[in-house]
Amino acid sequence: MRRGVDSSLAVAYLRVSTDEQHLGPEAQRAAIESWARARGIHVVAWHEDKNVGGAQALEQRPGLMAALASLRASRAATLVAAKRDRLARDVELAGALEVRVRRLGARVATADGTSDKHTTDGRLLMRMVDVFAEHERAVIRDRTRAALAAKRARGERVSGQPPYGFRHEAGRLVADEREQLVLQQLEQLLERGLSLRQIAAALTARGCRSRAPDGRWHKTTLARLARRGPTGHRPDGPCPENVR
Known part of the structure; x- marks a missing residue:
C-alpha cells in the first residue's frame, strides 16, 4: 500500500443489474456499513451503477469510474463492495479492477470477506468466487435467452x-x-x-x-x-x- 493512503478511509461501490435484483442497493449499503463499523472505517464516498451487468467493461460504468476517482482524490486505502460479484461477474474484469486499485496504492475489500488476499486460502477463495460469479452470469444469460425464445415462439x-x-x-x-x-x-x-x-x-x-x-x-x-x-x-x- 503506497505511502499517504489512509487505512481508516474507504470508498464504497454498489451495482445492480437488470436481471438480478436479489441484492438491491439498500441491502448492499447495509452490508458495507456493518463492515465499516466493525473495523472503525469511515466511508468517504458512495458510488452506484444501476442497470449495469457484471460483465460490462470497466470504462462503461460511470459509477465505478467515479469510485476510482474518489479513491484517488480522498487517498482512501480501500474500495469496498458488498460482494465480489458486485465488482464483476467476469474473471478478467475482476483481475483488471484489482490492478487499477492496486496502482492507486489501495486494495479491494468486500463486506462478505471474500476479497481477503492475505492468506493462501483467502486468495483461493477469492478466485473461486470470481469464477462462480462468471458462471452464474452465463446461467442467467442462457435462461433469459431461453425465456425470450419461448415468448417469441408464442408470438408474445x-x-x-x-x-x-x-x-x-x-x-x-x-x-x-x-x-x-x-x-x-x-x-x-x-x-x-x-x-x-x-x-x-x-x-x-x-x-x-x-x-x-x-x-x-x-x-x-x-x-x-x-x-x-x-x-x-x-x-x-x-x-x-x-x-x-
Whole structure:
C-alpha cells in the first residue's frame, strides 16, 4: 500500500443489474456499513451503477469510474463492495479492477470477506468466487435467452435491450442490417488472427460504432460478441455511416 493512503478511509461501490435484483442497493449499503463499523472505517464516498451487468467493461460504468476517482482524490486505502460479484461477474474484469486499485496504492475489500488476499486460502477463495460469479452470469444469460425464445415462439411481445445485431420491431426480434455488418467485420478480423485491441482499432477506423454512448469498442464487449460464435460469411469493407 503506497505511502499517504489512509487505512481508516474507504470508498464504497454498489451495482445492480437488470436481471438480478436479489441484492438491491439498500441491502448492499447495509452490508458495507456493518463492515465499516466493525473495523472503525469511515466511508468517504458512495458510488452506484444501476442497470449495469457484471460483465460490462470497466470504462462503461460511470459509477465505478467515479469510485476510482474518489479513491484517488480522498487517498482512501480501500474500495469496498458488498460482494465480489458486485465488482464483476467476469474473471478478467475482476483481475483488471484489482490492478487499477492496486496502482492507486489501495486494495479491494468486500463486506462478505471474500476479497481477503492475505492468506493462501483467502486468495483461493477469492478466485473461486470470481469464477462462480462468471458462471452464474452465463446461467442467467442462457435462461433469459431461453425465456425470450419461448415468448417469441408464442408470438408474445419481448422487451429489454436486444442482443447486438438485432432490434425490436412490432414486439419481435429482427436482424439489424447495420449491426449485422459490424458482426461480419468482427468475424473476419477474428479469422485473420487479430487481437481484440487490434480489432477495436480496425472497427473504429472503418467507422463502426458500438452501442456505448461514445461509440468506442472495448475488449470485453468484443470478447462477448466473439463468444457468440460465427454467423456465416463476413464480407470486408467499411461500415455504413453512423453505425450504432
